[in-house]
Amino acid sequence: MTALEIGIYSFPALMILIFIRLPIGLAMFLVGLVGLILVTDGTNVAFSRLKNETYTTFSSYSLTIVPMFLLMGHFATLGGMSTALFKAAEGFLGHRRGGVAMAAIGACAGFGAICGSSLATAATMGRVALPELKQYGYAGGFSTATLAAGGTLGILIPPSVVLVIYAILTEQNIAKLFLAAFIPGILAAIGYVIAISVYVRLHPEAAGTRPPVPMRDRFVALIDVWPVLLVFGLVVGGIYMGWFTPTEGAAVGAAGTGLIALLNGGLTWRTLSESFMVTAKSTAMIFFIVLGAAFYNGFLALTQVPQELSNYVVSQGFSPLTVLSLILVFYLVFGCLMDSLSMILLTIPIFFPVISVLDFGMSAEHVAIWFGILVLIVVEVGLITPPVGMNLFIINSMDPKTPIIETYKAVMYFVGTDIIRVILLVAFPAITLFLLPG
Numbered sequence: 001m002t003a004l005e006i007g008i009y010s011f012p013a014l015m016i017l018i019f020i021r022l023p024i025g026l027a028m029f030l031v032g033l034v035g036l037i038l039v040t041d042g043t044n045v046a047f048s049r050l051k052n053e054t055y056t057t058f059s060s061y062s063l064t065i066v067p068m069f070l071l072m073g074h075f076a077t078l079g080g081m082s083t084a085l086f087k088a089a090e091g092f093l094g095h096r097r098g099g100v101a102m103a104a105i106g107a108c109a110g111f112g113a114i115c116g117s118s119l120a121t122a123a124t125m126g127r128v129a130l131p132e133l134k135q136y137g138y139a140g141g142f143s144t145a146t147l148a149a150g151g152t153l154g155i156l157i158p159p160s161v162v163l164v165i166y167a168i169l170t171e172q173n174i175a176k177l178f179l180a181a182f183i184p185g186i187l188a189a190i191g192y193v194i195a196i197s198v199y200v201r202l203h204p205e206a207a208g209t210r211p212p213v214p215m216r217d218r219f220v221a222l223i224d225v226w227p228v229l230l231v232f233g234l235v236v237g238g239i240y241m242g243w244f245t246p247t248e249g250a251a252v253g254a255a256g257t258g259l260i261a262l263l264n265g266g267l268t269w270r271t272l273s274e275s276f277m278v279t280a281k282s283t284a285m286i287f288f289i290v291l292g293a294a295f296y297n298g299f300l301a302l303t304q305v306p307q308e309l310s311n312y313v314v315s316q317g318f319s320p321l322t323v324l325s326l327i328l329v330f331y332l333v334f335g336c337l338m339d340s341l342s343m344i345l346l347t348i349p350i351f352f353p354v355i356s357v358l359d360f361g362m363s364a365e366h367v368a369i370w371f372g373i374l375v376l377i378v379v380e381v382g383l384i385t386p387p388v389g390m391n392l393f394i395i396n397s398m399d400p401k402t403p404i405i406e407t408y409k410a411v412m413y414f415v416g417t418d419i420i421r422v423i424l425l426v427a428f429p430a431i432t433l434f435l436l437p438g
Contacts, residue, residue, distance in 0.1 A: 064247050
């Protein structure tokens, strides 16, 4: 069996391990290790690669940004920022038909600006907004679908941990990727608000109303969200202006949210210890996936699978948009089965070389950034696509009385706006690249 054939057979082997519930990082590591042994006819190269790959991967300075952004999200929750965001949005929108649900989307977007995780945003805002939605007569399926969809904003609106990983894999500028994600993130929030408006008009019984909040109280609530604006402006603005590197910006953000949490009384020795522990566990999980992906992708590079795939696509004469569309459909389907980080780490080393050789009429850097944002969006859509969207199960676990089928029915309105947004961004790349310099 040739090295290329071994590389090709590694894909179904990896899928089998994933489907039998083996952790994705361990599955990629084992397939990569066994594949290297088969390709090199021995264990010497494989175990030498294990030593070198581990050191190379974890000595990367860029990866230190991951625990900083995770810690920033925990401190933001302790500082009451998620609650402040929801109360401010609810004050201005809550009295409208579907307004509390719209407020939840707005709060998710705001919290996403200081939390780089989709699942964390969904879980945090679920604890804050779900009781309010229930109190004002919102249907269970509509409520859980809204919060599951809103959670996807956590990873798209910068800063984003997955975008950082994508930037490292493709050697792109993190600050430019953050800028490129901003407009698609805002479009996502607007699309979800439109979906809510359509849903409550078709199903008026699914959403209750609440009395208007006095204008004075609205502005008081609005003032309470200043920490979010301060942290977001300091981190993203500071990175873009060149005041500090992305890693330094993440450290500044973590320190800033920690200080705010301390001043608000949410940060104690106990909660500080818990935050460090949760961050350490999440970081260890992410880093192990990164190591497994690095080992597996190193094996694939040795088998020449990515190069052969690129050559095959070019030789077939497919149009660039056809190839891009097929890749995005693949991400949409498998995004239902795997988390976004695992999908990015597993597939980008395979698909990115294919995209890089196609002519989209843009510079190589712009193609890389545009493709990264598109991939991130469709993978996140997978998180809310039935039957196995991860965000759906997280939110439904907070409301076990609501049948999951009711969540499935309501979330399709949000998935519809996501599909429209992807088509729009594919057809008009300038929307994604508008804020980039030059």
